[in-house]
Amino acid sequence: MAEQEQEPDRQADVELGASDQVRALFGDRYDVVAGFADRLQAEGELRGLIGPREVPRLWERHLLNSAAVLPYLSAATSIADVGSGAGLPGIVIAAMRPEAEVYLIEPMERRTAWLTEVSGDLGLDNVQVKRGRAEEFHGAFEVDVVTSRAVAALSKLARMSLPLARPGGEMVVLKGRNVAQEIEPARKVLRSFRCSEPELLDGVTVDGVEPTTILRVRRG
Template identity: 45%
Template sequence: MSDGTGAESGGPTAAEAVLPPELAEAAAKIFGDRLDLAAAYAELLVTDGVVRGLIGPREAPRIWERHLLNCAVVAERIPPDAVVIDVGSGAGLPGLALAIARPDLTVTLVEPLARRTVFLIEVVQQLGLAGRVRVFRGRADEAATGSTGTGPFSGDVVTARAVAPLDRLATWCLPLARRGGRLLALKGSSAAAEIAEHLSTVKRLGGGEPTVHQCGVGLIEPPTTVVEVVREQVRGQAPAKRARAGRRGGRPRGH
């Protein structure tokens, strides 16, 4: 990987990963004593991540606001010691941000593109996360069935950010969730409209009624919008009771 200076090529520099002072308090609350680890990840994103085309150059100055903090606050919806599967992980968002913020989580990053999985493997090693984070190169359906010879995988929580509309997300992600587990889809202003449009598909796939939650209220502005779908039914089984999603130190907001 590069040294992060950009001095020889005039490329991206580590200076762009510096935590803005106005976000310092929120970042400290979200990442706690692992804030330095989050900063190291931010530096890798704005240097190698940009060079490799995983992060747009214009995103580098906003890496904390739009990416790290925006993703890490979703930990509020994840119970302690959960197994998390991050579908379409890309540069590791939200999966790596969650793994840094919550060392109790076990995270699998699912990504089909080779150049992205190489980056993810290197980042996991450099940040010392190999004990809790693994990288799977393949599609979500391959992870769910174990058709590549690795897996099958299943988790308490399946996350996805900027991957696809809710109907396709449910198709790909719900099979990876254990019965009573949940899909957490990071969405924007389209959340309510997507739920209305794709509710029948979600239910047909065994999902419960989707709910919308705001994560990071009082910490980041705007908060992160998350659509949550509990996998209530597995083919051939009766619907599961809605499981409670915990957050560190208490119950999740909105329940």
């Protein structure tokens, strides 16, 4: 019964992924992103990367959600994705920005194995997979932009992420609707990095797909 109930959603999601709007959004990188979608569809649940309820809505809830951050990465030539997990948004970013060096930071071995495997299979030569917590790489390298998706509350996320951003670099993260409530508790941490006032931005992709909320701060 559950499979029968999910099937219409899955078909709608497949049709969304093949739509002209989505193809136009990803442009000449569409085939790479679609290849990533196919891998997640086939292996994501089996390898413990995504839950079974997420499989029928990969494009709408995950791939397009990840792509929403791209317009806010400006001219970044180096990007770190904290807590990459299944590669959302890191693999999508790497696929869309092949000229940028993309670090995928993930502590779990089975997830880093997946990230290494899928980035290699997709021909993403701009990816470096880093196994460990973000804090373990403080001082090891700095990037233009640090991003993440649904990793931690802003105060904790800022402590993890901002040391990876160069002075003048940015933290640009995909957050939920209630992120505004996380700003005040995070102000002490943000001040310690002399950050700009947090901006809340709309992450818009294609018609009919709900925008996501993006928070951006610049490190002083």
